[in-house]
Amino acid sequence: MSTFPAWKLNKDSNIFIFSVLCGDSIDRYIKDILPRIQKGEPFLLANFLRHDADLNVWTRIFKLKLVYRMVLVTKIFQDSYKKGRKFSMESIHKVIDSYLSSVPLEQVYSAYDTRQAGASGVLTTVALQRIYNVTATPVVTKLK
DSSP: OOEEEESOOOTTOEEEEEOTTOHHHHHHIIIIIHHHHHTTOOEEEEEOOOSHHHHHHHHHHHTBOHHHHHHHHHHHHHHHHHHGGGOOHHHHHHHHHHHHHTSOHHHHBOSOOHHHHHHHHHHHHHHHHHHHOOOSSOEEEEOO
16 A cells, blocks of 8 residues: 555554645645654555656655655655745656665665556555545545
């Protein structure tokens, strides 16, 4: 699944459902979710694919190991937040490229290939629609 935990989850944990290309997700993450994660509040973060561009970005992110995904998503949101309405698909890919050029690739890549990462993103989106009735992002709710 295209999800990853921030801290150890428990039955009272929240899930933050987001899209890396959604301005509202960016604002919510920077202003609300990130400070809570930094204080140690456990969250499950779940990416919701809204269109092909989301799938393209998420496929690149999900091929990374768990800990690197969290760092990269935070970097993308921070950069996009600084850019405001000027953030774009191109700027997001530049953040990904910059991050990947700064870390040893043999350490950061998981066993997922592009096809598996893409399929995981699509399956996660369908599950979020069915389990949480998600049709738009961002959403913060309790884990089910």
